[in-house]
Amino acid sequence: MVLTYKYRLKGKRTVRVLRRHAFAVNQVWNYCTAVQRETQHRWKLGSTASWLNRYDLQALTKETSKDLGVHAQTVQVV
Numbered sequence: 001m002v003l004t005y006k007y008r009l010k011g012k013r014t015v016r017v018l019r020r021h022a023f024a025v026n027q028v029w030n031y032c033t034a035v036q037r038e039t040q041h042r043w044k045l046g047s048t049a050s051w052l053n054r055y056d057l058q059a060l061t062k063e064t065s066k067d068l069g070v071h072a073q074t075v076q077v078v
Contacts, residue, residue, distance in 0.1 A: 024068035028078045031064075032057050 009015050035052060042049045052060075058076055065072040 021070055021074075024070045025074065025078055027068065028061055028064060028075050031061065032078070035060065 009018070035057065039049055039051060043051075061075050061078075065075045068075070
């Protein structure tokens, strides 16, 4: 059994803030995915590039929280 919750947000400001946060998180996720796909592509071509781990991706996205307007811990979790 899967338990789900449904919430209704009151106020347009809350909806805008949540959409902005969702957009920012999506941008970080897409960037990390693109970096991993580029590494995979280079590996298939014969490069000896190693896969990036969690710490490497965190270093690449270190200062993006200021630009996106979200908390740094949110970017690290993504």
